[in-house]
Amino acid sequence: MGFPEGFLWGAATASYQIEGAADEDGRTPSIWDTFSRTPGKVLNGDTGDVATDHYHRWKEDVASMARLGLGAYRFSISWSRVLPEGKPNQKGFDFYSRLVDELLDHGISPVATLYHWDLPQELEDAGGWPERDTARRFADYAERVGRVLGDRVETWTTLNEPWCSAFLGYAAGVHAPGRTDPADALAAAHHLNLAHGLAVRALRGVVPPSARHSVTLNLHHLRGDAEAVRRADAVANRIFLDPMLGRGYPADLLADTAAVTDWGFVRDGDADVIAAPLDVLGVNYYSPTLVRVWDGTSPRENDDGHKQGAATPFVGCEGLEFVKQPGPYTAMGWPIDPSGLEELLLRLHREYPDVPLMVTENGAAFDDEVVDGRVRDDRRIGYLRDHIAAAGRAVDGGVDLRGYFAWSLLDNFEWAYGYDRRFGLIHVDYPTGERTWKDSAFWYRDAIRTPPGSDAR
Numbered sequence: 001m002g003f004p005e006g007f008l009w010g011a012a013t014a015s016y017q018i019e020g021a022a023d024e025d026g027r028t029p030s031i032w033d034t035f036s037r038t039p040g041k042v043l044n045g046d047t048g049d050v051a052t053d054h055y056h057r058w059k060e061d062v063a064s065m066a067r068l069g070l071g072a073y074r075f076s077i078s079w080s081r082v083l084p085e086g087k088p089n090q091k092g093f094d095f096y097s098r099l100v101d102e103l104l105d106h107g108i109s110p111v112a113t114l115y116h117w118d119l120p121q122e123l124e125d126a127g128g129w130p131e132r133d134t135a136r137r138f139a140d141y142a143e144r145v146g147r148v149l150g151d152r153v154e155t156w157t158t159l160n161e162p163w164c165s166a167f168l169g170y171a172a173g174v175h176a177p178g179r180t181d182p183a184d185a186l187a188a189a190h191h192l193n194l195a196h197g198l199a200v201r202a203l204r205g206v207v208p209p210s211a212r213h214s215v216t217l218n219l220h221h222l223r224g225d226a227e228a229v230r231r232a233d234a235v236a237n238r239i240f241l242d243p244m245l246g247r248g249y250p251a252d253l254l255a256d257t258a259a260v261t262d263w264g265f266v267r268d269g270d271a272d273v274i275a276a277p278l279d280v281l282g283v284n285y286y287s288p289t290l291v292r293v294w295d296g297t298s299p300r301e302n303d304d305g306h307k308q309g310a311a312t313p314f315v316g317c318e319g320l321e322f323v324k325q326p327g328p329y330t331a332m333g334w335p336i337d338p339s340g341l342e343e344l345l346l347r348l349h350r351e352y353p354d355v356p357l358m359v360t361e362n363g364a365a366f367d368d369e370v371v372d373g374r375v376r377d378d379r380r381i382g383y384l385r386d387h388i389a390a391a392g393r394a395v396d397g398g399v400d401l402r403g404y405f406a407w408s409l410l411d412n413f414e415w416a417y418g419y420d421r422r423f424g425l426i427h428v429d430y431p432t433g434e435r436t437w438k439d440s441a442f443w444y445r446d447a448i449r450t451p452p453g454s455d456a457r
């Protein structure tokens with residue numbers, strides 16, 4: 001037993017987190033440029049203006065991927081770099097075209113995500129994801145990118161973690177565009193679902209039939225009281241899983257959120273569009289979430305992402321409490337618990353048996369330092385080793401798992417936490433951009449050369 005033949009071992013990044021060159025070669029602002037340049041939104045006032053300077057160092061980074069022995073690289077495309085103000089930008093397309101060619105030259109399979117949170121600012125100015133038209137604009141963008149890169153990109157991903165876009169962006173306000181209206185967040189979730197379905201359809205029309213189509217969700221692995229788990233699961237997981245996998249919106253979700261919206265933004269025919277057939281479902285996993293029904297008296301626990309007093313991303317879950325779990329924790333304060341990954345993959349396999357799965361992100365932030373040219377990140381090695389083992393147990397349990405991607409190739413702009421939190425296999429010095437392989441990079445290189453269950457072991 002073990003990981004199957006052809007299993008993709010990779011690493012992941014995202015455009016705004018690594019590229020920099022925010023105003024170069026015709027790129028125009030996205031909501032993350034606007035948000036990060038607004039004082040008080042991002043820790044230490046950090047922005048993605050320079051980031052890891054990958055826009056200029058892409059060749060060196062692909063060389064590093066080759067030395068790591070990656071079978072695949074998951075990256076995202078900046079919408080406002082290729083279609084600034086809606087107009088095609090040759091220099092923007094050229095950047096991704098060169099990157100994809102370089103990957104293929106090194107035998108690395110490109111996994112391209114169309115949307116990792118960087119909505120062009122002009123679309124937010126027109127209303128953003130709560131507006132239906134944003135979904136149509138996304139499909140148009142998908143088709144244009146498909147026409148340029150379709151002959152070379154082997155796996156397409158429409159959206160990364162639409163839960164974050166909708167609920168951290170429009171309900172909790174801790175991510176761009178920083179709005180806090182629960183009804184808008186639910187409309188955003190629907191239009192992200194619609195955007196996904198329209199984009200899969202548009203891509204299939206222009207790219208070769210051999211290409212695989214996917215979406216990546218940050219599924220919350222929930223534990224706790226059955227009622228609390230059901231409610232959080234509806235608005236965090238099944239709100240995307242069910243319509244995308246052909247079941248429409250769950251009845252309990254509509255009931256739990258009835259006081260917030262009447263879901264009048266859903267039109268006839270949307271369910272069929274959203275259910276566009278998928279070849280693989282991407283799963284991002286970091287840690288489990290513990291919930292219980294709140295007794296209404298004791299102070300609520302303070303979990304990251306929905307601090308007391310701040311708006312909650314869990315719309316319709318007002319009576320629930322998010323409970324701090326026992327450690328150890330990463331530098332994000334997230335508990336380390338690999339069993340959650342195994343259970344999550346097994347649950348998806350049980351409840352949605354038809355779609356193959358891929359772990360598109362898994363990793364940990366720690367306070368890494370370069371000392372004498374070396375970064376001793378044993379805790380990251382332990383995290384990766386234990387989570388890869390958990391994924392292996394899920395495979396042994398019957399899960400059709402196609403790949404595993406470490407988050408992240410490089411230290412990068414960690415959203416609201418700026419450069420303060422380091423997730424990379426490769427250390428980045430700011431602002432020089434100098435790269436240093438952490439011990440975990442050397443470990444990952446060796447681990448994926450002879451993964452558990454491989455014949456070469």
Ligand code: GBH
Pocket residue numbers: 014017160161164218220284286289303304305306313322361407414415423
């Ligand atoms: C991913 O987001 C992103 O895709 C990636 O860009 C990012 O750098 C990486 O992970 C590390 O953060 O709101 O209480 O449920 C993960 C985002 C993190 C969102 C865990 C939900 C749980 C806190 N998720 N978070 S809560």
